[in-house]
Amino acid sequence: MVVAPPAASPSRPVPVSPISAAEVAGVRLPTTRAHLLPPRVFHDPAVLAYEREAWFAGGWVCVGREEDALGDGAYFLAQVAGESLIVVRGEDGELRGFYNLCRHRGATLVEEPCGTLVRFQCPYHAWIYDLRGNLRPPRHTELLENFRPAEWGLVPVRLASWQGFVFVDLSGEAPPLRGWLEDLPPLFDRFDLGGLRRARRIEYDVAANWKAIVENYEECYHCPGVHPQLNRITPYNLGERVTGRGPWLGSWMEVVGEYETLSLDGAAHGRPPIAGMGAEDAKRVSYFVVWPNLLISLHPDYLMSHWVWPVEPGRTRVVCEWFFDPQTMARPDFDPEDAVGFWDLTNRQDWHVCELQQAGTRSRAYTPGRYSGIEGSVHGFDLMVADRYAGDGVATQVDRVTKAASSAGVGRRAGRAQETAAD
């Protein structure tokens, strides 16, 4: 028996960008001449509707972690672009994705956000599907003409994992995940981030556009004033961008002096570096954005991830999770609260200024501002956004090697010289 045939793949309208190339032409210039994104992109419901359809439903997007569906029948629900999805582990060990709806009258199939099941049973008329999505012949359908249960399985969603992160592709048309990530995976190959385990999860409801939150993550210009605690441990001007070709942005910041990690007191409290960390990594915090909304922050002794989910143009749900080595977590004195507390404070400081930006850019008095000399990474994200709005096939390459830090920063990272320096 096979899962639903490809013909069951949902069709979708081709989204039309509400933002013209002319409207973002000022963004697609060298950083020293460029303007920030037009304010409309932070406030206009039509823009968010486009982003949902074209970006969140238009290719790979990370929806969670494999650890939430490890055993047979373990599943979690994910919401992407208004769709409810089931991510479930079959008895064969395969992780699969399905739209969370019954093929009979369309009822939502699973209501609990996570758990373990041996099969899916629709709460309405009790149609039953196995963990591979196959429909069992339903009662009272024996006499139906032209009805083959094998053709009425759950509608599959393309799914793949990388480093424990689970991605889905609602379009079904994106390149294979690893190829789509291009030159990102080699930067992480020495780690087994999929082997880490979540210690804490905090959700935030932020009154700001999702892109403002990603922009904020991409720079430390604001750190001295907004994050005195963070700036003490990783000074804002000691860091550098990690550049590449793929749908991602990267940078790292240096952990100075006797400090060991980003925590309330800067100490790792005996937590060893996670496996794969070299001597250089052990004094760095690395920050990566995986398009469009996954933020990966790798610390010497832990991983933190943010998922940035748009709710409304001016409202975003941010899920923040902290992951540690399971052996470290098994120690009787393990306590993640110094790391969690540090970032919970830092997150709230960030959300506050993002909310201020959201409020101010709504004013008729606001025109797009300029990128400072240490906001090249913000420009990098805005270029990803602007190129996609423009939809003219041009991938703007300006300034992809602008330093994250000021000229006082450390030397350029070796071995990643495929771009042309523009700073």
Ligand code: FES
């Ligand atoms: S809607 Fe699911 S069995 Fe009827």
Ligand SMILES: [Fe+2]
């Ligand atoms: Fe910040």
